[in-house]
Amino acid sequence: MNPVQAWAALEPKMAATRRRVQSLEWEPERRNSFVPYTVERDSAYADLEGTRHLMMSGYSYLGLTGDPRVVSAATAAMERYGTGNHGVRALAGSIPLHEELEEEIARFADREAAMAFGSGYAANIGTVGGLVGPGDTVFIDKYAHASIVDGCQLSGATVTRFRHNDAGHLDRRMAAASPGGVRLVVVDSVYSMDGDIAPLPELRRVCDEHGALLMVDEAHALGVIGSTGRGIEEHFDHAVRADVKLGTLSKAVPSMGGWVAGPAELIAHLRYAARPFLFSAALAPAQSAAALETLRILNAEPERVTHIQKESARLREILTQAGMRTGDSRTAVIPLIIGSDEDTYDYATACRRSGVIGLPVVTPAVPNGLARLRIAVTAQHTKADIDLAAEAFLEAARACRVISA
Ligand SMILES: *Cc1c(COP(=O)(O)O)cnc(C)c1O
Numbered sequence: 001m002n003p004v005q006a007w008a009a010l011e012p013k014m015a016a017t018r019r020r021v022q023s024l025e026w027e028p029e030r031r032n033s034f035v036p037y038t039v040e041r042d043s044a045y046a047d048l049e050g051t052r053h054l055m056m057s058g059y060s061y062l063g064l065t066g067d068p069r070v071v072s073a074a075t076a077a078m079e080r081y082g083t084g085n086h087g088v089r090a091l092a093g094s095i096p097l098h099e100e101l102e103e104e105i106a107r108f109a110d111r112e113a114a115m116a117f118g119s120g121y122a123a124n125i126g127t128v129g130g131l132v133g134p135g136d137t138v139f140i141d142k143y144a145h146a147s148i149v150d151g152c153q154l155s156g157a158t159v160t161r162f163r164h165n166d167a168g169h170l171d172r173r174m175a176a177a178s179p180g181g182v183r184l185v186v187v188d189s190v191y192s193m194d195g196d197i198a199p200l201p202e203l204r205r206v207c208d209e210h211g212a213l214l215m216v217d218e219a220h221a222l223g224v225i226g227s228t229g230r231g232i233e234e235h236f237d238h239a240v241r242a243d244v245k246l247g248t249l250s251k252a253v254p255s256m257g258g259w260v261a262g263p264a265e266l267i268a269h270l271r272y273a274a275r276p277f278l279f280s281a282a283l284a285p286a287q288s289a290a291a292l293e294t295l296r297i298l299n300a301e302p303e304r305v306t307h308i309q310k311e312s313a314r315l316r317e318i319l320t321q322a323g324m325r326t327g328d329s330r331t332a333v334i335p336l337i338i339g340s341d342e343d344t345y346d347y348a349t350a351c352r353r354s355g356v357i358g359l360p361v362v363t364p365a366v367p368n369g370l371a372r373l374r375i376a377v378t379a380q381h382t383k384a385d386i387d388l389a390a391e392a393f394l395e396a397a398r399a400c401r402v403i404s405a
Contacts, residue, residue, distance in 0.1 A: 037357060041066030044380040046357060053352065056375050056389050057359040061252035061332055062223045062294065062304050063380030070254060070293045077289030085282040092281075097288040104295045105259045108230065109245050113267035116259050116288070118280050120219055120248030121147040123258030125154060126274030127246055128186065131213065132157035136181040139170060141188065141198070145217060148186050157184075164191075165328075167202035174210040183212035189221035189232035193366055193374060195326075195333030197225065200232050204240040215244035223252030224332050229298055229305035249283075252298075255290040257283045304379040308332050311386045312377035318390045323403040335361075335372040336393065338402055344371035350396035356389050 037048040039055055044063070046055040064070050077097060086092050098116060105114035117123040128151030132138050136157040140148055142164045152159045160177060163169040170185065177183075185207050187198040198216065207214045218231040226234025229252070233241055244266065249257035260270060271277060283291075298304070312332045320326055325337040338344040341362035348360040351373065358373035366372060375393075377386065398405045 039065075044378060044382075044385055048352070048357060052355075054356045054385055054389055054392075056356055056377075056381075057373070058376060058378055059220075059251040060254055060380070061220075061308060061376065061378050062229075062254070062298065063378045064294055064297060065254040067254075067294075067297065069297060070290050073293035074255075074286040074290040077285040081285035083286070084284055087281055088278060089282045090278055094282070095285060095288070097285055097292065098282060101283075101288045101292045101295075102259075104292055106261055108295050108299070109259075109261035110230070110233070111245065111261035112264040114259055114261035115267050115270060115274075115277065116249075116257055116283055116291075117274070117276055118257060118283060120217075120246075120250060120258035121150075122276035122280055123246050123248070123260050124148050124151040124217065126151075126276040127215070127244065127260045127270060128152055128184070129155045129275055130270045130273035131155075131215070131244070132182050132184050136184065137177050138184045138186060139173060139177075139212070140186045141165065143188070143191050143193070144186060145188055145192070145219065148188075148217060152186070157182075165196065165199055167199055167206050170203065171206045171209070174206065174212065183210060184215060185212050186215045186217070189216045189218045189235075190225060190331050190333065192220050192333060193361055193372075194335055195220075195329035195331045197221075197235060197330050198232065200236050200242070201240050204242075213243040215246065216242040218245055218247040219251055220331065220333060222247050223298055223305060224308060227305070228302040249287070249291040249294075253291050253294045255287045255294065257287055257291060307379050308377055311381060311383065315375075315377060315386050315390055319393060322394050322397070324393070324397060332377045334375040334377070336375060336397075337370055337372045338400075339369055339371060341371045343400065343402075344373065347396060347400045347402060348373055350399050351392055354392035354395050356392040356396075358393070 037046040039046040039058060044055055045052050081095055102114045102116055117126055124147035132155050134156040137160060138152045138157045139160045139162055140152060142161050160173050162173045189198055203214060216232055221231040223229040225231060244262045246260045249255045312334060316326055316329060316334050327335050327337055329335060338347050344360045344362055348358055351358045358375055361374045362371040397403045
């Protein structure tokens with residue numbers, strides 16, 4: 001094959017992407033819901049085409065992205081250690097900050113030990129791959145995050161999916177699966193498109209009946225659910241425990257990186273078995289320091305968590321009372337379910353005209369007919385911001401006939 005033929009073979013894939021992008025960008029007005037925006041460092045507002053908008057779709061749950069304490073911890077680490085970690089820890093070594101961060105994560109997660117990865121995605125690939133392989137079976141929720149799905153596929157284990165948040169269906173799936181090998185169940189603690197919570201006590205019971213390990217991905221739970229933001233176990237009053245807990249340092253925690261926490265022996269195993277830990281660079285010093293400082297702040301300021309819970313419940317109440325559909329949301333993530341992709345883009349545009357950014361989530365990210373704006377309340381939203389957002393969402397909903405006027 002000559003080089004021209006080699007590129008020609010790739011052409012159908014690139015053409016398919018071009019078609020997909022075009023189908024999303026019919027009109028300039030609608031395309032505007034994708035226009036890049038710049039979030040202000042220390043508020044819930046963002047600049048979009050030169051105008052200030054209230055940002056209602058951000059993931060920075062704790063509102064600490066611009067916190068002076070986090071910024072100065074990161075700056076000090078960069079001054080002390082430089083900008084990068086020049087490679088994987090097994091070869092380039094760890095800095096003391098890596099170990100301090102891992103100890104803090106273990107304490108925070110109430111586990112013997114923890115380890116950090118370059119991202120939450122890498123944490124899932126590494127952890128699932130370190131737990132299961134060919135001959136083992138992994139059971140995942142139908143809505144499990146893409147990084148869990150990819151981790152399962154790469155592991156070579158048999159992958160079985162069960163209906164969303166349906167422990168009864170998991171039970172039947174496990175009864176029908178071939179016995180033997182490691183059995184692992186992986187779920188998100190909080191689902192990022194719906195804001196609902198995994199039924200941990202029921203899942204634990206089914207896992208125990210069938211001799212399976214239970215792993216939870218706390219990406220949208222850390223800092224958000226549980227009375228002090230410690231996630232799904234605290235949410236269920238510590239009635240049951242997961243075997244493995246995992247998360248990201250890029251959502252509530254305003255940094256980058258991922259983590260897994262569990263028994264010391266498991267973490268010791270993963271340090272040698274998790275391939276992204278062995279073959280991908282470690283967290284940079286500034287990222288590690290920002291994450292560490294955030295966990296300390298979270299320990300000291302649980303009122304941030306209380307605020308998120310109170311204001312998200314209030315916003316959900318106002319919107320559902322007015323007839324908006326918010327599904328099974330119980331957390332800071334509130335889907336405003338509109339229906340078709342097209343109507344959802346129109347609704348997003350109407351919200352933007354009212355000064356509020358709500359980002360549309362359409363197929364294939366959500367099932368057909370359930371397109372939505374994915375709203376998230378953060379500690380940076382004041383009570384007045386939430387009132388303003390509620391008003392804008394309802395005004396736009398009346399204008400788009402999502403609810404009656
Ligand atoms: C965002 C997310 C991840 C990936 O985390 P990154 O640090 O961005 O790689 C993993 N799992 C879930 C459930 C997520 O929402």
